[in-house]
Amino acid sequence: MIRLKYVVFGAIGLPVVLLLGAWIGFFNVGASSGHWKVTAWFLQLAMRSAVRTYALAVDAPKTLDRRGLPAAAGHFARGCAICHGAPGELRSPAVLRMLPQPPDLALTVGDWTDAQLFRIVRHGIRFTGMPAWPARDRDDEVWAMVAFLRELPKLDPNEFRALAFNGSGATTSSDQQPATPDVLSDCMRCHGGDGDGRGGAVPALAGQKEAYLLASLQAYAKGDRTSGFMALPVTGVDPADLAALARYFAAQPPVSADHDQVSAEVINKGQQIAEAGIPERNVPACSGCHLGSDKNPVYPRLNGQHAAYLERQLKLFRSEDRGGTPFWHIMATAAQRLTDDDIQAVSAYFSRRAEVPR
Incomplete structure (x- = not known):
């Protein structure tokens, strides 16, 4: 029978030993090697259990809305594929040496329910490099990402690129376009070169008021208007390029929107x-x-x-x-x-x- 004093000594001594080990640098935090197998197993168990538990509070729709797929695919190509890869796009050797290594989502999304994917995308996962969604009040964008992740395993390289990059070329003179070509390319992922907006959930910008477009871009850049899809494209963009983008899309001829059946x-x-x-x-x-x-x-x-x-x-x-x-x-x-x-x-x-x- 274990005496009470040993239990007390253990309860007091174990934290002291752990703190001492941390203070003298006993625990190796280098990324040149992974966790012990038991540590890796425990962290994986804790992560999956936490996602499963917190996802119980998520009210998942019966049918995922596919109208946000182009915007979600464009965001994935710009912000997610660098770590998780994409059809026809290999990850860099540096990413493959990360610990833990980001999973190939085309192979692993089937392990999670829609509610669990929502939880992961919205809140991220600590200690893995997986960030939370940039706009905490845009659940609609998170659900669009979940819908895209469901499509990801079905896409071949051509289908992925068509979904993520299919913007038509610029159609106006160069003096109406931003000085930095990549700035316009980022916009065309979702809005198209004609500014019509892809998928229905992305706004048509063609023929919109220039003052409104510029005010919106400035609001996104300042964080006064939130959107995870817009956060990456406007980050660090020169104010002159924002003004040029507003001029460019305002100059495009308006295009008729697609119509759902409504009485x-x-x-x-x-x-x-x-x-x-x-x-x-x-x-x-x-x-x-x-x-x-x-x-x-x-x-x-x-x-x-x-x-x-x-x-x-x-x-x-x-x-x-x-x-x-x-x-x-x-x-x-x-x-x-x-x-x-x-x-x-x-x-x-x-x-x-x-x-x-x-």
Whole structure:
């Protein structure tokens, strides 16, 4: 029988021994060798158990929305493939020497549920180099990444490159483009060279007001408007290049958005909100700020914009998760008085409304 005093001595002595070992440098933190097998097993067990437990609180959708795939693929190609690889793209030898080594996601995503992938993408994993999602209030972007990860094992190199890089070439003169070609290329991953926006969840920029585009880019760069997809492209970009990007996309001819099947009743409801608002709920008419050439140039044009994008932005305004220009609070107040059906209707209406010539 173990005496109580030995238990007490052990409880006190073990932490002292561990602290002493750490102080004298006994524990090797060099990356030239890995953990002991038992340590690696324990850390892997702890990680998987933690992901599984915390994912229980995640409300995963029954069907993943695929409209954000182009943006997610573009983000993966720029920010994730360097460690995890991609179809047809080998990882660098330096990454292969990392401890722990980042997994080939095309081979491992099947080990996780959608909720677990969401947890990993949103919060990252400590001590592995896997960062949290740059925008903590953009769950829609995280779910887009989960949808892309589900597609990743099915993609061959050509399909991956088409999804991640398929932007048409620049179509305007060089004096309208940024001085740094890579800056425009990063935008074209998601918005296309014509500025039409790919996938429906990415906004159409073609023909948008230049002042609004510049204000939005500056808000992303300052962190006043959050987006994990936009965080990488705007980081460290010269202010002159931001202005050039705004000029470039504003100069592109507007392109008609793709339309989902929506009933005439929904469209008519959206038109009513756009033109007259909802007086009984103090919702102002959208036309008061967004229609007409005499409006504030920082207020965006909505005509022909993708309905899915408009829906997402209105819901972000409603939850006060979207900032941006100094006028964002006006939209937040209006959106908080809209139901999901109202938002769907007005978004569908503007996506079908013909662009008024400038």
